[in-house]
Amino acid sequence: MEIGSIGIVGAGQMGNGIAHVCALAGYDVVLTDVSEDALAAALNLVTKNLDRQVSREKIDAAERDAALARIRTTPTLIDCAKCDLIIEAATERETVKQAIFEDLVPHLAPQTILTSNTSSISITRLGSRTDRPQKFMGFHFMNPVPVMQLVELIRGIATDQETFDACKSVVDRLGKQAATAEDFPAFIVNRILMPMINEAVYVLYEGVGTIKSIDTSMRLGANHPMGPLALADFIGLDTCLAIMNVLHDGLADTKYRPCPLLVKYVEAGWLGRKTQRGFYDYRGDGDPVPTR
Numbered sequence: 001m002e003i004g005s006i007g008i009v010g011a012g013q014m015g016n017g018i019a020h021v022c023a024l025a026g027y028d029v030v031l032t033d034v035s036e037d038a039l040a041a042a043l044n045l046v047t048k049n050l051d052r053q054v055s056r057e058k059i060d061a062a063e064r065d066a067a068l069a070r071i072r073t074t075p076t077l078i079d080c081a082k083c084d085l086i087i088e089a090a091t092e093r094e095t096v097k098q099a100i101f102e103d104l105v106p107h108l109a110p111q112t113i114l115t116s117n118t119s120s121i122s123i124t125r126l127g128s129r130t131d132r133p134q135k136f137m138g139f140h141f142m143n144p145v146p147v148m149q150l151v152e153l154i155r156g157i158a159t160d161q162e163t164f165d166a167c168k169s170v171v172d173r174l175g176k177q178a179a180t181a182e183d184f185p186a187f188i189v190n191r192i193l194m195p196m197i198n199e200a201v202y203v204l205y206e207g208v209g210t211i212k213s214i215d216t217s218m219r220l221g222a223n224h225p226m227g228p229l230a231l232a233d234f235i236g237l238d239t240c241l242a243i244m245n246v247l248h249d250g251l252a253d254t255k256y257r258p259c260p261l262l263v264k265y266v267e268a269g270w271l272g273r274k275t276q277r278g279f280y281d282y283r284g285d286g287d288p289v290p291t292r
């Protein structure tokens with residue numbers, strides 16, 4: 001099946017990046033969000049990031065203009081229902097995602113492929129709540145989308161080969177690399193990454209190291225480009241906690257229990273860069289300041 005248009009639900013950190021790369025690859029994009037502010041901010045950010053690519057001579061001005069012209073934003077969910085492929089990238093909460101699919105399904109064409117950018121929630125379970133589990137799969141981009149090369153493709157138990165092939169061809173056209181993961185909690189990348197981030201929060205919680213020493217240790221001692229706490233702020237602490245909860249519930253192993261300090265940050269609304277404060281405070285003009 002040939003994909004020409006892509007509907008993206010959720011215009012947050014991930015949705016804006018997905019819109020950017022899809023439009024640049026020549027797809028018509030309908031980007032939707034319940035928040036008009038999120039839509040305006042997303043379009044601003046896509047414009048800024050495309051401008052940066054022009055100034056670095058990665059694309060030319062005509063490509064930027066053409067990409068922007070291909071993105072339509074709308075607060076009305078069903079405006080994206082006529083697209084060939086839907087990528088849901090709303091908040092990491094199962095009830096939110098289920099409600100989106102329930103609202104969309106009656107308006108979809110029979111051949112439309114439904115996907116979720118979820119970091120951890122069962123694709124099989126999400127798909128089983130729709131009318132098309134065979135045309136449902138996980139389409140998991142990494143953050144920041146325009147920079148990161150990987151897309152994890154996750155088949156649910158019922159996903160058919162045609163759906164997988166159509167999604168794989170989109171990944172190819174985006175110029176990204178696909179890795180296939182089975183549908184178990186948090187798939188591959190987050191199954192490995194999140195317990196490490198959670199452990200870094202435990203190391204902080206138990207006073208083994210400060211925020212600075214933990215991040216410096218992993219950058220210089222393990223050659224990670226970013227420390228685990230800076231990375232957690234980048235991902236969003238609410239998303240990190242949601243993934244740990246999915247691992248804990250789904251695998252029923254205490255090694256996945258979320259650190260109470262991570263829970264406390266989320267309860268405070270200190271969610272990382274997107275709220276200007278997490279393990280670091282980003283509100284000043286200078287370098288981010290550790291919050292503990």
Ligand SMILES: NC(=O)c1ccc[n+]([C@@H]2O[C@H](COP(=O)([O-])OP(=O)(O)OC[C@H]3O[C@@H](n4cnc5c(N)ncnc54)[C@H](O)[C@@H]3O)[C@@H](O)[C@H]2O)c1
Pocket residue numbers: 009010011012013014015032033034035038077089090091092093096100117118119120140141142143234235236239274
């Ligand atoms: N942040 C990451 O590093 C990362 C990486 C890969 C995948 N993901 C996944 O991508 C998804 C989105 O994450 P994010 O970091 O962009 O979150 P975010 O909080 O930045 O954005 C979520 C957006 O969804 C919108 N939204 C909420 N309910 C909605 C609804 N009913 N209809 C339409 N829009 C709705 C919100 O208004 C918000 O703009 C999650 O499933 C997350 O697990 C995140």
